[in-house]
Amino acid sequence: MTQNSKLRTPIPYGRQHITEADIAAVVETLQSDFLTQGPKVAEFEQSFARYVGAKYAVAVSNGTAALHLCTMALGVNETSRVITTPITFVASANCVRYCGGTVEFADIDPATALIDIDKVRQMLESKPKGYYAGIIPVDFAGNPVNLEALRQLADEHGLWIIEDACHAPGGYFTDSHGEKQLCGNGRYADLAIFSFHPVKHIATGEGGMVTTNDEELYRKLLLYRTHGITREADLLEENHGGWYMEMQALGYNYRIPDMLCALGLSQLSRADEGLARRREIAQVYDAAFAGFQGIDRLVTTPEALAAGTGHAYHLYVVQVADRKGLYDYLREHNIFAQVHYIPAHTMPYYRNLGYKKGDFPEAEHYYDRCLSLPMYPTLTEEEQQFVIEKVKEFVANGR
Template identity: 45%
Template sequence: MADPVLPYGRQTIEDDDIAAVVQALKADFLTTGPTVEAFERAFAETVGARHAVACANGTAALHLAMLALEVQPGEAVITPSITFLATANCARYVGAEVVFADVDPLSGLMTPETLADALKRVRARRLRAVLPVHLRGDAVDLPGLGALAGEAGAVLVEDAPHALGTTMTFGGVAERVGDARHAAMATFSFHPVKTIATGEGGMVTTNEAGLAERLRALRSHGMLRPQGSEPWWYEMHEPGFNYRLPDILCALGLSQLAKLGRFATRRRALAGAYHTALAPLAPIVRIAARPSWSDPVLHLMCVLIDFEAAGVTRRRVVDGLRERGVGSQVHYIPVHRQPYYRARYGELHLPGAEAWYDRCLSLPLYPGMAESDVGKVAGALRDVLSI
C-alpha cells in the first residue's frame, strides 16, 4: 500500500478532545447552554479582547460583523483580492459594494499603499469598513491601515481566521491578533485546517459592549430579552439569523483552545524547519515574505515558485508532489477574477494580486507533522522542479 499523502493542513484531535465532546453530549444542553459562554470567555482572555461572540462559522462571523455595523446597501467595503470568497461576499450579503484592494506580491497582504489606491476607487460611495486579511497567519500593518480607514470615515474589521496565536509589535508595544486595539472587530474560523478546530465554528471579538450585544442578538434571530420582563418574553426589533454555535462544538473548542500554546510552538518549529529545508531551492522557491512586526503562528506554509524559470507548470508541480506523497493547495485565486465580481465591476488590474497568484503554492503544515515530513516535502519539491 502506498504511503498516505501529507495534506496541506489537518486537525489534531486527541483523546481529551473526544472526552470533552462526550461529556457535552451527556450534559443537559447540547446548544445555547453554559459551554458557549465558557468558550467565549476563554477565547476573549486568550486574545486579549473584552468580548467574544461565538457563531456558526467564519463566514457567519463576517456577516454578523457587517450587520452589527449596520452597513447599508450601496455603501462600500474594501477587501483585499487575495483572500477566501467570504471576505468579499459578506459585504454583498448586506447589499454593500466591494472595492478590491491590491496586495504586496511577496507577502500577499494588503498594505497602506494598496489601501490608499483602493480608496481612490471608492468614488462617491460612503465607505463603511475595511477588511484586511492576516494571510497565512502573518499580521497586516494594523496601525497604518487603521489610520487611513479612520481618515476616510471607516473602521477596520480584521479577517483573522489564519492568525489565531499570532503576535505583533507596533511602536514597541506587544499585541495579539484579535485584541481589537486597532479594529472595531476581528473574526475567526475554527474549520478543521485552522489552528484550533471545532468542526465548523467562528468567533467575533470586540472591545465595544454595544457591538457585542448586537452580535449576540443577530446570531439568534434578532431576539432580545428585556431586563425585568417575564421569563418567556422576547422581542425582535430587527430580523437576525440562526448563526449559533452548539455547546457540543464549544466543548471541543475549549479543549482545543487549551492546547493553543503547544500548537503554536509546533507550527513555529515546523516553519523554522521549512526555512532551512527550502533555502537550497532559492531563488526558484522562496517562502512568502514576513513583515518585520509580525511573529506569526502560521496557518499556511505559502511558498512562491518561479514556475517559468523552472520550466514547469504549477499543475505539473501539484501532480508531481502528489505522486510523491505530498499534498498542496493554492491560496488564493484573486476574488476580483471570479465571474460574479467581473460581471458586476468589470475587469480590474491588480498587479500584486496577479503576481501572488501566479507563483503561490501552500505546502503541508499542521501540528501532527514530523520534522522528517518537512524534509520529505522539500525533497519532493526539489525533484519535481529538477533543482
C-alpha cells in the same frame, strides 16, 4: 508514482488534531443537560476573549457567519463601499454583498500577499471622504496586517475595520509604542473574526468567533446571532411573563452548539503548543529553501518579517514557475498541497459585477505561482523532509 509513495500515508496541506481529551470533553457535554445554548458557549467565549486579549467574544456557527454578523452590526447596506483584498477566501468579500454593499479590492504587497496599505491609501485619497465605509484586511497565512498603520489611515477617512484573523490566532505585531498587539485584541480594529474549521489552529468542525472591545457592537452581535430575539428584561419593550421574548431585529440562526464549544475549549487549552510547533515547521522549511534557485517564498523568516511580528503560520506558501506541474508531481507522491487563493475578483460572480483579469496584477501573478505546503502540528519530521525532498526534486529537474 514510486512504490515508496504508494505505501506512504497521504500528507495533506492541513489537518485537525483530535486527542482523547478532546473526545472526553465532547462526550461530557453530550451527557449533560445542554447540547446547545448552554454554559459551554459562554465559557468558550470568555476563554477565547482572554486568549486574544479582547473584552468581548461571540461564538457563532462558522467564520462566514462571523463576517456577516460584523457587517450587519456596522450597518453595511446598499450605499456602503468596502475595501478588501483579492487574496482571501471569498467570504471576506461576500459578507459585504450579503448586506447589499459594494466590494472594492486593493492589490497585494507581493512580498507578503497582505493587502497593500499604500494602494488602500491611493484608493481613499482618490475619492471624497465618506465614499468608503470600511476596510476588511486579512492576516493572510498567519502574517498579521499592521493594523496600527491601517487604523491611522481609516481614522483619517472615517472608516471602520473588520480584521479577518481566521489564519492568525496567537499571531501578533508590535506597534510604534513597542506594545505587542495580538490578532483580534480589538486595539486597532472595531471587530475581528476567527474560524474553527478543521484545518485551522483551533478546530470545532465548524465554528467561528467575533471579538471586539465595543460593547454596543457586542450587544448587536448577540441579538443578530439568534434571530434578532432577546429575553433580557431590561431590553424588552413589553414583558408578559417569564416566557416572553421579543424579536427586535431581523437576525439569523448563527448559533454554535455546546458540544462544539466543548471541543473548542479543549483545543484552545493547547493552542500555544500547536502554534509553537507550526513555527518550528516553518523554520525547517525556511532553512531548506533558503537560496534554492527556483523556489520563492512569502516573507516568513524572523529576519525578514516586520520587526516584532509573531507569524501564526496557518499556511506555508512557496512560489514556483510551474505551479501546476509541482502540484501534480506532489500528488503523485501522496502529498496534497493546496492553492490559497484564487483571486476573488476573477471568480465568475465578481466578474459579473464588473471585475476582470488584469485588474490586480500582483494578486494574479501571486496566484499563478503559489502553492501551500503541508503545515500542521502533527506533521512529522520524516513527512516534512519527504515534502522538501520532492519539492526540490521537481524544481531542480526543471519539470
